[in-house]
Amino acid sequence: MSSPQQALHQLVKPVEQHLLPILQDSIRICVERHQIGQGQGADNFSFYTDVWSFPARMLKDKIEDDSIPFELANHQGCVLSYPNFHLRHHRVGYSERDNIHSSFPHNASALALELNLKNQLTLDFGGDFPAPEAPTEVLLAYMANPLDGLCAVYLTIPGRLDNGRIVSWQAVLDIWRRGEPIQTRMELRPPPSL
Numbered sequence: 001m002s003s004p005q006q007a008l009h010q011l012v013k014p015v016e017q018h019l020l021p022i023l024q025d026s027i028r029i030c031v032e033r034h035q036i037g038q039g040q041g042a043d044n045f046s047f048y049t050d051v052w053s054f055p056a057r058m059l060k061d062k063i064e065d066d067s068i069p070f071e072l073a074n075h076q077g078c079v080l081s082y083p084n085f086h087l088r089h090h091r092v093g094y095s096e097r098d099n100i101h102s103s104f105p106h107n108a109s110a111l112a113l114e115l116n117l118k119n120q121l122t123l124d125f126g127g128d129f130p131a132p133e134a135p136t137e138v139l140l141a142y143m144a145n146p147l148d149g150l151c152a153v154y155l156t157i158p159g160r161l162d163n164g165r166i167v168s169w170q171a172v173l174d175i176w177r178r179g180e181p182i183q184t185r186m187e188l189r190p191p192p193s194l
Contacts, residue, residue, distance in 0.1 A: 030050040
């Protein structure tokens with residue numbers, strides 16, 4: 001059994017190869033749309049709504065035309081399925097300087113509900129009826145703002161919940177940071193097994 005941190009390493013290559021370019025492109029479009037709409041009703045709220053909905057639509061389109069090796073696990077939201085993982089995306093902060101360990105999504109109620117249900121369903125009936133292995137819930141967490149666009153991207157596994165909100169991360173993996181070449185992130189290796 002791998003640690004949560006080791007589990008995230010399994011997602012690095014497919015996320016960098018397939019999801020990061022889609023996220024970068026969609027956030028660039030959100031910044032352009034925000035700039036066009038300034039003075040005509042565009043504000044921070046509309047930008048932050050766009051930085052969830054534009055990636056969701058682009059990810060769904062790529063999945064539907066089989067352009068990326070992910071599947072939709074949920075058609076109402078944007079839950080991507082990759083072997084042993086469910087992956088959602090949320091903006092969690094504004095700048096690459098924000099600390100990921102104190103940055104959490106403001107509205108991830110569907111993820112919090114899913115985590116609560118999984119915690120409630122982990123009953124042990126012994127060896128005769130082992131509980132099915134549930135996919136690991138992962139968040140593609142990113143920092144973005146209307147001036148700089150996409151600033152940083154992380155893979156995170158939610159930790160503790162408080163009143164239906166994520167308040168800690170169980171594991172975090174830095175994927176991309178504005179101003180740094182992606183090749184430095186590709187060199188990440190899983191920590192040795194204990």
